[in-house]
Structure formats: C-alpha cells, structure tokens
Amino acid sequence: MKAFRKSGAYAGLVLIIAVFLLPFYIMFYLSLSGPADSIAQEWFPRAMLFQNFADAWSKADMGRALMNSLMISIGAIAVLIFCAACGGYAAARVRSRLNRAVFHVMVLSMMVPGIINTVPLYIIMRKINGINSHWAMMLLLACQCLPFSVFLYEGFIRSMNQSVEEAAVIDGCTKFSAFWRVTFPLLKPITATVVIMQGVGIWNNYAQAVFFLQNQNYHTLPLAISTFFQTYGADYNLLAAGAIIGLAPVVLVFILFQKQFVKGLSSGAVKG
Structure with missing residues (x-):
C-alpha cells in the first residue's frame, strides 16, 4: 500500500x-x-530553422530594445538593492514606535496595485522631464519594488546576530560603515532573492513602460515584443522565436543566482 x-x-x-x-x-x-x-502531426520540426530567431531579432529591433532593458533593469536593481538594504537594516535594528509605524505603512502600500498610480505618476514624470528617459524609468521601477524588498531585507537582517556589527562599532566604525563593510556582505542570499523576485518584474514591466517610454528608440524588450506581435500576429514561428529571446535573459539570471536564491528563502527571507 x-x-x-x-x-x-x-x-x-x-x-x-x-x-x-x-x-x-x-x-x-x-x-x-x-x-x-x-x-x-509531428513531435519534432522537419527542419531546425534557426533563421526564425535572426528574423525575429532584426524585424523587432530587439538589439536596441535589449540594451534599453538591460540599462533600465541594472540601474533599477542597483538603486533598489541599496535603498532596500538600508531601509531593511534601519527597520530591523532601530527600535522605536515611529520606525515600526513607517515600516507598517510601507508594508501596507504593497496592497495597492501599481496601475492605480499611473495618472499621478504620469503628471510627475512630465514635470521632471522623465518621459522617454532611462533614469526616470529606473527610479520609478525601483520605487515600486521598494516596499516588498524592504520587507524581505528586514526579516533577514532581524534573524542575524548583531555581535559582529557591535564589534565593528567598538573598533571605530560608524553605523553606516559597519553596515556597509560587515553586514551588507552577509546579505548575499537575500540580495539574490531580491534580484530574482523583483528583477523579473522589472525586466518584464509593460504597464508603466507603455506610458512613459513612448519613443520607439527607448522601447524595452516587452514593448518591442508587443509591437512585433501586433505587426506579425499571424506568423507564430517568428512570435515564438521572439518570445524565447525575451525569456532567455531571465532564465540565465535565475541559473546564476539559483543557489543564493534558495538559501535566501530558507534563511529568513520570508520571515517577519
């Protein structure tokens, strides 16, 4: 049995x-x-037509879109990790009612769908000349992912022993120096978790990009693929090749950070 x-x-x-x-x-x-x-009718194609990938790459102008996506994603993730790590450290180490209130408000903001803020964000982006701008899109995406990332860092840092940080302060380090030199290098597992969990959303972002990146020269990969789908909707072979090209970088990042990602989840990343 x-x-x-x-x-x-x-x-x-x-x-x-x-x-x-x-x-x-x-x-x-x-x-x-x-x-x-x-x-x-058949389990395998009659001929392996790798030319489909070359055609999809050229017709969708994926080279430029890929560079735009890389630039925005890397910049947004860098800003996100720095701000989220500092915010999570402050939330975990500073014990005060005001600190906990701010942290809880930030956590509650995760319940608000991002699409609701599109109109006020568009007004702000116009005032700061952020339409069709890489730097503005980096800041926007980093801010949208910040609450959940702070939540993850706070839970991870809270589970860490403070003795190493205290020893660094006794040796003459400032609070920030102790965090940056001692604590931050120990945050590799949770940093990998944030890179994967939030990086996928940043890479695949379409809802905000379609409003704020109107010029085709600034289109990211999701926008380029969407335009490609609208133009070649009847050619499923090219559409599938384009989709795989867009999927490949995400899979590669997950493979590179897989071990750290699992370690981060199992070592307090989702505890609170």
Whole structure:
C-alpha cells in the first residue's frame, strides 16, 4: 500500500511537470519550425530553422530594445538593492514606535496595485522631464519594488546576530560603515532573492513602460515584443522565436543566482 501511494505521488508529480512544460515545448517547437509544420502531426520540426530567431531579432529591433532593458533593469536593481538594504537594516535594528509605524505603512502600500498610480505618476514624470528617459524609468521601477524588498531585507537582517556589527562599532566604525563593510556582505542570499523576485518584474514591466517610454528608440524588450506581435500576429514561428529571446535573459539570471536564491528563502527571507 505504501509503495502504491509513493508511485501515485511520483505519477502526479510527473503529470504536473508535464503540464507545466507543455507550453514551453510548444513555444520551442514553433520557434524552430516552418509555417507548414504542424505540432498536431509531428513531435519534432522537419527542419531546425534557426533563421526564425535572426528574423525575429532584426524585424523587432530587439538589439536596441535589449540594451534599453538591460540599462533600465541594472540601474533599477542597483538603486533598489541599496535603498532596500538600508531601509531593511534601519527597520530591523532601530527600535522605536515611529520606525515600526513607517515600516507598517510601507508594508501596507504593497496592497495597492501599481496601475492605480499611473495618472499621478504620469503628471510627475512630465514635470521632471522623465518621459522617454532611462533614469526616470529606473527610479520609478525601483520605487515600486521598494516596499516588498524592504520587507524581505528586514526579516533577514532581524534573524542575524548583531555581535559582529557591535564589534565593528567598538573598533571605530560608524553605523553606516559597519553596515556597509560587515553586514551588507552577509546579505548575499537575500540580495539574490531580491534580484530574482523583483528583477523579473522589472525586466518584464509593460504597464508603466507603455506610458512613459513612448519613443520607439527607448522601447524595452516587452514593448518591442508587443509591437512585433501586433505587426506579425499571424506568423507564430517568428512570435515564438521572439518570445524565447525575451525569456532567455531571465532564465540565465535565475541559473546564476539559483543557489543564493534558495538559501535566501530558507534563511529568513520570508520571515517577519
């Protein structure tokens, strides 16, 4: 009976994995096949048409869009990590009613959908000349991800021992110096968690980018793919190739930070 239950559990797990991987299989199939190939008739394309990726890259102008996405994402994540780490450290180490009140207000702000703020944000962006601007988009995306990131850092830092920081202060370090030189290097697991969890949202951001990056020269990868879909909606092979190109950087980042990401989640990243 025990063996039967174990086999049933494995069978269910395999079924879940198969259902999850099926859309990706279809996407890869279409990206490497020609217009005449049908996934209903064959399991593999008749010929591996890697030219689909080259065509999608050139027709969607993905080179420029990829550089825009990289610039905005790296800048936003850098600002986010610095501000969130400092805010999480202050929330975890400074014990006062005002500090906890500010932290709770920040946590409550996570319940507000970002799309609600689009109109006031658009007014602010126009006043600061932030429309069609990389730096303004970096700050906007970093601010949107800040509350949840502070929440993650606060839970992680609260679970850490303060003895090393206290020793650094006794040796002559300031509070900020002790944080930057001693505490921050120990935050690699939670930093990797923030990079993956928030970086994916920043990379895939479309709702704000479509309003604030109106000039095609500033389009990010999601905007370029959206425009490409509207233009070549009937050519599923090119659409699938374009989607894989947009997905590849996210998968690569997850592979690079996978171990730190799991460690961050299991070492207090989601505790509060």
